[in-house]
Amino acid sequence: MGSGTSRKRWATGPMWAVFLLFALFPYIPFIGKYLSLGTEVLIWSLFALGFNILLGYTGLSSFGHGAFFGIGAYAAGIYFLRVAQGVWGPLLLSVVAAGVFAALIGFLVAKKRGIYFALITIAISQVFYFIAFRWDEFTGGETGLSGIDRMPIGIPGLVQIKLAAPLTYYYFVLVVFAICTLLIWRIVHSPFGKVLQAIRENEVRASYLGYRTAAYKWGAFAISGLFSGLAGGLYTLLINSAFAGVLDWTQSGNVVMMTLLGGGTVNFFGPILGAAIFIVSRDLLSAYWESWMLIYGMIFVLVIVFIPSGILGLIGGRKQTILR
Amino acid sequence: MTELLSFTMNGLVLGLIFAVVALGFTLILGVMQVINFTHGVLFAFGAYFAFSMQKYVGFWMALILAPVLVGVVGLILERLVIHRTYGGNPLFGLLLTFGLATALEEVIRMVWGKTGYSVAAPKFAAGSLDLGFMIYSKYRLLLAVLAVIIILLVWLFLEKTPYGAIIKAGASDAEMVMALGKNLPRMRSFVFVVGSILAGVAGVIAAPIWSVRPTMGTAILMPAMVIVVLGGIGSFWGSILAGLIVGLSTSISVMFWARVSDIIPFVILAIVLLFRPRGLMGEKSVLEV
Numbered sequence: 001m002g003s004g005t006s007r008k009r010w011a012t013g014p015m016w017a018v019f020l021l022f023a024l025f026p027y028i029p030f031i032g033k034y035l036s037l038g039t040e041v042l043i044w045s046l047f048a049l050g051f052n053i054l055l056g057y058t059g060l061s062s063f064g065h066g067a068f069f070g071i072g073a074y075a076a077g078i079y080f081l082r083v084a085q086g087v088w089g090p091l092l093l094s095v096v097a098a099g100v101f102a103a104l105i106g107f108l109v110a111k112k113r114g115i116y117f118a119l120i121t122i123a124i125s126q127v128f129y130f131i132a133f134r135w136d137e138f139t140g141g142e143t144g145l146s147g148i149d150r151m152p153i154g155i156p157g158l159v160q161i162k163l164a165a166p167l168t169y170y171y172f173v174l175v176v177f178a179i180c181t182l183l184i185w186r187i188v189h190s191p192f193g194k195v196l197q198a199i200r201e202n203e204v205r206a207s208y209l210g211y212r213t214a215a216y217k218w219g220a221f222a223i224s225g226l227f228s229g230l231a232g233g234l235y236t237l238l239i240n241s242a243f244a245g246v247l248d249w250t251q252s253g254n255v256v257m258m259t260l261l262g263g264g265t266v267n268f269f270g271p272i273l274g275a276a277i278f279i280v281s282r283d284l285l286s287a288y289w290e291s292w293m294l295i296y297g298m299i300f301v302l303v304i305v306f307i308p309s310g311i312l313g314l315i316g317g318r319k320q321t322i323l324r
Numbered sequence: 325m326t327e328l329l330s331f332t333m334n335g336l337v338l339g340l341i342f343a344v345v346a347l348g349f350t351l352i353l354g355v356m357q358v359i360n361f362t363h364g365v366l367f368a369f370g371a372y373f374a375f376s377m378q379k380y381v382g383f384w385m386a387l388i389l390a391p392v393l394v395g396v397v398g399l400i401l402e403r404l405v406i407h408r409t410y411g412g413n414p415l416f417g418l419l420l421t422f423g424l425a426t427a428l429e430e431v432i433r434m435v436w437g438k439t440g441y442s443v444a445a446p447k448f449a450a451g452s453l454d455l456g457f458m459i460y461s462k463y464r465l466l467l468a469v470l471a472v473i474i475i476l477l478v479w480l481f482l483e484k485t486p487y488g489a490i491i492k493a494g495a496s497d498a499e500m501v502m503a504l505g506k507n508l509p510r511m512r513s514f515v516f517v518v519g520s521i522l523a524g525v526a527g528v529i530a531a532p533i534w535s536v537r538p539t540m541g542t543a544i545l546m547p548a549m550v551i552v553v554l555g556g557i558g559s560f561w562g563s564i565l566a567g568l569i570v571g572l573s574t575s576i577s578v579m580f581w582a583r584v585s586d587i588i589p590f591v592i593l594a595i596v597l598l599f600r601p602r603g604l605m606g607e608k609s610v611l612e613v
Binding site: 055061063108112114115116117118119120122123124126127130131133134135249250253256257260291293294296297298299300301304305308 | 353357359405408413414415416418419420422423424425426427428429430431433434542546549550552553557583584586587590593594597601
């Protein structure tokens with residue numbers, strides 16, 4: 001965003017570079033074989049990009065966005081197990097369910113500010129956690145939902161793509177990720193996106209200019225919920241299950257962390273970088289040390305204190321951070 | 325009927341613990357505008373310190389020493405990092421303390437292990453007491469009395485001492501307080517320590533009726549947040565009232581429809597916020613900008 005160098009409303013050089021890098025990933029020696037990790041990076045990147053519409057572009061500090069990821073994850077599982085097996089159906093329900101809930105919740109919180117906004121988003125996300133945990137018949141309670149296989153997609157009789165193979169699923173997620181990245185880019189560079197940024201900079205001024213800021217914030221909340229839900233649905237298909245852990249509030253913390261770490265508040269691509277670093281280092285740390293959460297928590301603190309504008313904020317662009 | 329009575333009593337006791345925890349939380353939130361995620365871990369520290377100490381110093385000494393130790397931990401955290409977040413975006417303090425809480429919870433796992441402990445009630449308060457209309461656990465009664473005493477002490481401190489007046493003034497206009505020559509950084513450290521001690525002391529008295537485990541901190545944080553918003557941020561009596569409401573409604577709903585008991589406080593919160601956006605006793609404040 002604010003870099004000011006790019007006014008294009010469609011894909012730019014850096015974006016193609018990101019897509020190319022991900023497309024080549026499976027063929028990079030040594031690391032390319034970790035396909036499931038790569039898929040997870042893509043999914044969390046999508047989640048963080050969607051979340052960043054709210055945090056980076058609108059300046060709203062939601063600390064309960066894990067709820068929409070979780071709703072998406074459960075929606076996919078429930079559709080698969082109760083309605084019909086498949087890929088498109090579950091993913092569609094992920095988007096719709098998360099979007100509907102985000103629209104409802106967004107309506108409730110759009111007029112809240114600062115601390116109230118943060119506290120209420122936390123509280124709401126926790127409600128979904130308890131629902132997932134307690135409503136056994138529907139969500140599987142503590143054990144969650146399992147057996148959500150990845151079915152083949154394609155045109156019957158013509159082409160069939162077997163998503164069950166990790167490599168094909170990786171590319172499937174990459175395509176979804178690329179389309180969504182383009183959409184999100186388009187949204188934040190549209191007139192609508194400009195108003196969101198105006199709200200971030202000075203909501204009072206934006207409203208004096210005649211914009212109904214609460215409606216814009218509501219829109220940003222709902223749109224970011226849609227993408228978060230889709231990421232959740234993709235995640236369910238990746239791990240073939242959905243359980244209450246995806247609705248844990250630490251998930252909400254993680255997505256904020258990724259977005260800030262990479263520099264989402266100063267650069268469009270920040271959330272992708274943050275998600276990649278976060279997922280990979282979490283994997284490495286947890287493999288070598290049981291108490292990795294200690295390191296994780298401390299890194300979290302150090303990043304927040306010393307590089308609040310994130311890694312891409314160190315390189316250039318808008319130096320401000322929304323944290324201070 | 326006796327069943328309902330005992331659930332109500334349990335709810336009151338739970339509510340009083342919630343109220344003490346929420347008081348510390350709302351004090352820090354009201355004065356420093358920091359959503360302090362470490363509050364839950366400090367509650368857990370109180371319980372763990374007391375658990376480790378009681379063998380050597382007994383219940384009453386642990387009741388004093390453990391919260392003081394928690395206060396020291398709070399002071400270190402505040403001076404080391406948390407003070408950096410004052411005056412920033414609420415997300416700043418929230419994230420910073422979220423990271424700290426994650427690390428500290430892991431410290432608990434490393435020091436005391438992953439599994440939980442059960443803490444015995446002190447001998448003089450073991451067993452039950454016949455109240456005439458019901459038979460009730462002696463320790464829970466003691467707990468309720470202690471919680472009420474703590475709440476009254478905090479109230480006396482805030483209302484009847486000059487220091488309390490400065491803190492209340494700092495909560496409504498920090499800059500003005502500083503302009504009047506008060507040492508604001510020191511006052512904030514002090515408030516943070518008081519908040520930490522409240523979390524710690526709640527942990528100590530709750531330990532025998534709680535299961536002492538590493539996640540107990542995150543488990544109490546959520547009710548505390550709900551209570552603070554329900555009561556109105558920064559409101560003393562709001563926190564007490566909301567604490568009791570949450571405690572009672574959770575406990576009584578367990579009796580009628582156990583699976584929704586976790587959600588009841590949120591439902592109450594949602595209904596209250598529809599009619600009173602600042603909570604039951606909240607007032608318009610600087611926090612909304």
